[in-house]
Amino acid sequence: MHYCSDDTFDVNLEAIEPDFRFYYDCLMGPNSRSLLNAMKKMGELGKIRIIANGHGPLLYHHLDVLRECYQGWSQRQAKAETIVALFYVSGYGHSERLAQAIAQGVQKTEVGVEMIDLTSAEIQEIQELAGRAAGIIIGMPPSANAAAHAAISSLLAVVKSKQVIGLFECYGGDDEPIDPLRRKFLELGIKEAFPAIRIKETPTKATHQLCEEAGTDLGQLLVRERNIKQIKSIDANLEKALGRISNGLYIITSKKGDVQGAMLASWVAQASIQPLGFTVAVAKDRAIDSLMQVGDKFVLNVLEEGNYQELKKQFLKRLQPGADRFAGVKTQTAKNGSPILTDALAYMECEVVSSIECSDHWLVYCTVQDGRVSKPDGITAVRHRKVGNYY
Ligand SMILES: Cc1cc2nc3c(=O)[nH]c(=O)nc-3n(C[C@H](O)[C@H](O)[C@H](O)COP(=O)(O)O)c2cc1C
CATH class of the missing domain: 3.40.50.360 (Flavodoxin domain)
Structure with a gap:
């Protein structure tokens, strides 16, 4: 090693x-x-x-x-x-x-x-x-x-x-x-x-x-x-019940050397108070996975209710390998070097502390070093789902 x-x-x-x-x-x-x-x-x-x-x-x-x-x-x-x-x-x-x-x-x-x-x-x-x-x-x-x-x-x-x-x-x-x-x-x-x-x-x-x-x-x-x-074979009632678990909508952005990446995420949950920390479930085949190893730094951008469709669309677009995910997006640079999305409701500067292998995802535990809210009365976009076998 x-x-x-x-x-x-x-x-x-x-x-x-x-x-x-x-x-x-x-x-x-x-x-x-x-x-x-x-x-x-x-x-x-x-x-x-x-x-x-x-x-x-x-x-x-x-x-x-x-x-x-x-x-x-x-x-x-x-x-x-x-x-x-x-x-x-x-x-x-x-x-x-x-x-x-x-x-x-x-x-x-x-x-x-x-x-x-x-x-x-x-x-x-x-x-x-x-x-x-x-x-x-x-x-x-x-x-x-x-x-x-x-x-x-x-x-x-x-x-x-x-x-x-x-x-x-x-x-x-x-x-x-x-x-x-x-x-x-x-x-x-x-x-x-x-x-x-x-x-x-x-x-x-x-x-x-x-x-x-x-x-x-x-x-x-x-x-x-x-x-x-496999998805089709999951029990319909079970998947509907699981679909009632709701989360917010976030975009993870990261830059390490000359490599940058981003991912729309909703499987994000606070996990600790002292220090402030949360987990995010990252599918094993995500491109961002290589930027989310222990010790890596990134930004968690919180999307705002009623004002997230553009960002969501931009970050879900299928791109050719190597294409610039941030083309045309307004950003600032965080202290840890990762891009902050100017149009997000809030951002947090984070560091990956550990991760647990959970079958098809990595459950990544991160601590938060810094953060700001852009609109004090803005509320977080929430993802309500019908079924639990997708995000
Ligand atoms: C609403 C929504 C929420 C998502 N949440 C997550 C998530 O929490 N974890 C994850 O690994 N992928 C999640 N995804 C999937 C990724 O955002 C998306 O497929 C990915 O950015 C494509 O990246 P890739 O090129 O690495 O496959 C979500 C997708 C959608 C539509």
Whole structure:
């Protein structure tokens, strides 16, 4: 994990858990099958007393719990019914990092990802994975890499029209152009899940965010039908009863470096007085999730009754990955750097303190450092719902 403290060992499980999980999700999850194999081999070594990672604390006190986590997460991941195959060339340009960002985005939708290096994998292995995957993502290899090109040709022989595709450049300087390959997939009747990612400048955090959002778009496309079926199967009385839980309407806005994000939210509830704090439930596949990790700062904007339709519309609009969510919106900058919506009734400057995994959402607990109300007698917009299986 990318965790640094004065402790040499994993003494404080609670402190390291979020980073342990985050690292797994970003880097290990997409390789769950290899991980399960590696753990099997580790098992053959007999009793393991310490795992000394290259970075992060040495795993000693909680070795069993931490190993069980890796085992459980990987088994779940490997069993995911819907899989996306991600082909890239490791060690070339920015390929690996971009591939990981896309994989992370896909996984937010609970779709599994398996990553394969086009240069070192066997053709049969590539074809087997491409044949069973619901979606295929390819990072363009360098023009001169004959092995990678042979691998891509072998892929074209096994893909099916009901699969979806996503293509990205790796910014390696001599990437094979995207268009000829893209055309071949489209001619085979394969749908493009996100516009091909063409990278013209050295990738930044914003590029990685764009890649993550593109991955989430692809995952959402694959799970949409499954989710609709699940929602329909919920008991009608139960869903109507749950629909009587009402909340206000808010917009979360955040800026971290050159990456910004926003989300309309209604599952917000005050949770503590000392310090002042509240929770917000954030669906696991939300783009804003990466800006709401422990320690992140953001602004909670409260929408006003009778004066929120414009903002609501603006923040629900479907945008292409990487597009500016704040275009045409009046904002000011909060002390913590996030945008305040000038037309909101009130705002609060907040910090994420912890989050609990609640099935398909993260319940994020935040404390409030500062805030203002723009109209003393304004009232909060309230969301009244008919059913409880939507916001
Ligand atoms: C009235 C309303 C309230 C919402 N509340 C929440 C919420 O509390 N938590 C959440 O994760 N999504 C909520 N959503 C969904 C997101 O606002 C919306 O789908 C999201 O901004 C799209 O972002 P994405 O690109 O990350 O999918 C709500 C949507 C609506 C219409």
